Structures are given as structure tokens and as C-alpha cells.
Amino acid sequence: MESFPRPVLLVSRCLEFDKVRYNGQKVSSPVVRDLMPFADMKTVCPEVEIGLGVPRAPLRIIRKNDEYRLVQPGTGLNLTEKMNVFTENFLNELGEVDGFIFKGLSPSMSLGNVKVYARTEMSPVVERSAGFFAGHVINRYHGYPMEESERLLNPRIRHHYLTCLYAFADFRQIENQASIDSLLDFHRKNSFLFVSYNPEVFDKMSGLIADADEIHQVSDEYKLLLKETLRKPGSEVLKTETAWKMFLMSDDKANNESYFFEEILGRYADNRISWDAVIEVLRMFSFRTFGEESYKDRFLYPYPEKLKASVDESREKDYWDNEWNKR
Incomplete structure (x- = not known):
């Protein structure tokens, strides 16, 4: 990982x-x-x-x-x-x-x-x-x-906060390394995440670093754009569009797999499954194509897995341990 x-x-x-x-x-x-x-x-x-x-x-x-x-x-x-x-x-x-x-x-x-x-x-x-x-x-x-x-x-606020926190921590390390190659790598592994937040600002970030030779030439402006990008999460439409673009990069997809993932996105759009369910499926397809390199993508893995909020705090509770249910 x-x-x-x-x-x-x-x-x-x-x-x-x-x-x-x-x-x-x-x-x-x-x-x-x-x-x-x-x-x-x-x-x-x-x-x-x-x-x-x-x-x-x-x-x-x-x-x-x-x-x-x-x-x-x-x-x-x-x-x-x-x-x-x-x-x-x-x-x-x-x-x-x-x-x-x-x-x-x-x-x-x-x-x-x-x-x-x-x-x-x-x-x-x-x-x-x-x-x-x-x-x-x-x-x-x-x-x-x-x-x-x-x-x-609130799980959504928590997820957004942790996503931003780890992006800022990553970028602080890039600034300390003072390497343009490190900045390019940071931009690459965050590309789908940034597009899902704000594609217009992501384009500005890409243009800013396209011809840069030294990180000091662009780091201050890039950080301002990073703040603007992560100010608030993108729309649900942007998230699903980004997930579909990432899915299309997977190799050797059978037609029924495309139909399957379209159905997954449709169920998410109808509020029938969680975003975590979408991401888990997308992680599987991405791993099949890119192997362990897929772990670097911050759209799929924005922060350590152990920081995810519990899905069901009362999962172990026995709701059937009562008198009328024992009769």
C-alpha cells in the first residue's frame, strides 16, 4: 500500500x-x-x-x-x-x-x-x-x-476534511523537497481527485507546471490554486463523471463490465448505494490494470484506510435478544 x-x-x-x-x-x-x-x-x-x-x-x-x-x-x-x-x-x-x-x-x-x-x-x-x-x-x-x-x-464532512488534510501534508513535503519532479508526481497522483473537485482550477494547475523548470517558480501560485481546488467538494455529477473516466482507463474490459459499472454509478445516483461502494469497485478495476501503482492515486486512496469512519457502529448489537422474541 x-x-x-x-x-x-x-x-x-x-x-x-x-x-x-x-x-x-x-x-x-x-x-x-x-x-x-x-x-x-x-x-x-x-x-x-x-x-x-x-x-x-x-x-x-x-x-x-x-x-x-x-x-x-x-x-x-x-x-x-x-x-x-x-x-x-x-x-x-x-x-x-x-x-x-x-x-x-x-x-x-x-x-x-x-x-x-x-x-x-x-x-x-x-x-x-x-x-x-x-x-x-x-x-x-x-x-x-x-x-x-x-x-x-458527520461522515461527509469528515471525509472531505481528511482528504484535504492529507493533500496539504503531502504538499508540505513537496515544498520541503524543493523538487519540480516531486511536484509533478504530486500533481499526477492527485489528478483524478482534483478533477472531481474543480476541473477548471485543475486545468490552471496543469498549465502552471507544464513548462516549469524549478519548483520555486510556481510553488506559491500552485498552493493558492490547491486551496481553491479543495475549498469544497465537487458536485455528485463531477464525482461520477470522474469515476467513469478512471474506469475507462482500465484494460481488457468486457462489455458486460461496462454495463455493470454504469449500473453501479446509476445506483449511486439514485442514492441506493454509498460512494464507498463505488470506490471499492473502481479500486478493483484499477488494480487489475495498474497493480500496486493504483494505490498511489488519491481519488481512490485519499488517506489511510484506518481513518475511515465506521460504517455501522451498532453492527454487533443483538436486536433479537428480548423476551417476546424468545417465545
Whole structure:
């Protein structure tokens, strides 16, 4: 099987690591737990880092005269300046990173859904915003893979996030190698994946590197296009069209196999089978043609198999172990 890089992640420290939530608890995050053997994780709890205890009185974001403040209603503290200074210093020293997983609804770590109030006490919510720490991350690392732990419980969001995370980790290694041949290989093994996301941007990427002699001539612009490509998944039509193009590259197809795969794509279009089922069939055809080289293709293998979400968490449950069923 193809080897994968180890992504570098910045993760909210309360997610599976330490009991640093405002209520003194640690938060369960299946994707963080699953990633631990496969990634290098850096953790942070900005609220603890600026000197707040555990447990602690909750924080609140206040908007007054278009100015945002981070306050602690229970103590009356205004922590805006302290949080901003810590965040800038922390990010300046962060080093290499490929992605972020933060705790949602946190006034420091939420990526966009934390409540903003008009006043410290007894006031309505005036908008939803990013947390103070996360807002700096969004501005500095625009386009990088970042998600809230709660959203990553959704299998589609999880799949997209992991796909992007490993693409960024791969590209970071390419930048460190500073080799145009490595960039061309990266582009080649991601070609079907990128086409399934955004074929127009993929064409721009292909044109950019077509005549490049040195990676430094194109790496910055290529990275911008990579961010644009992976911003969100392509349509279902694009996915099935890309799967069909890959299938057509398989050698020695009998007519009944073409009919069979067309039927598979039709069943997926009708929402009768999962995308994983389509990919498994496509992997079989691709392996028959390309052998172990097929393992390198990121459309077929975007990240390690052990990071796939469980298909059926309750598969082992005995639904027939009850009194009326024993009679």
C-alpha cells in the first residue's frame, strides 16, 4: 500500500487531551482519537494559557460600537488584549502545520458559530462569529483544512476534511523537497481527485507546471490554486463523471463490465448505494490494470484506510435478544 505523510495538526487541548474546559471536563472527539496514531498533534487552550483557571467562569464575546471584546461576566475581566497578544505570539512560533481541529461554540476556539452579545449581561445575541483565537487562525491560514470537532461527526464532512488534510501534508513535503519532479508526481497522483473537485482550477494547475523548470517558480501560485481546488467538494455529477473516466482507463474490459459499472454509478445516483461502494469497485478495476501503482492515486486512496469512519457502529448489537422474541 502507498505510504502517507504524518500531518501536523493544531488541536483544541480539551479534545481528548486534558480536562481544561471551563467546567473542568475533557471532550470526546472520535476523529481526534482516530488521528492520534497517524498525525503529529500540537495542542492549545488559549483560555488556560492567558492565566484562567480550571474550572472557570465562562467567557463571552461582546460587540459594542463595532468593536469586539472578550469578557468574563462572572469576574468583570476584559481579556481582549491579553488573548490577542497571546494568540499572535503563539501563531508566530507555531511552525509547520497542515490543519486545525477546534472545539465548536467556544468564545476562543469556535470557527464561526459562537454567540456574540450586545452587552455583558442580559442581552440578545446580535450575531454569530469566530472565537478570538480561531479568528486569528482563519486570517493567517486562510484556505487550510480546519473544522470544529462537532461537525466532524458527520461522515461527509469528515471525509472531505481528511482528504484535504492529507493533500496539504503531502504538499508540505513537496515544498520541503524543493523538487519540480516531486511536484509533478504530486500533481499526477492527485489528478483524478482534483478533477472531481474543480476541473477548471485543475486545468490552471496543469498549465502552471507544464513548462516549469524549478519548483520555486510556481510553488506559491500552485498552493493558492490547491486551496481553491479543495475549498469544497465537487458536485455528485463531477464525482461520477470522474469515476467513469478512471474506469475507462482500465484494460481488457468486457462489455458486460461496462454495463455493470454504469449500473453501479446509476445506483449511486439514485442514492441506493454509498460512494464507498463505488470506490471499492473502481479500486478493483484499477488494480487489475495498474497493480500496486493504483494505490498511489488519491481519488481512490485519499488517506489511510484506518481513518475511515465506521460504517455501522451498532453492527454487533443483538436486536433479537428480548423476551417476546424468545417465545
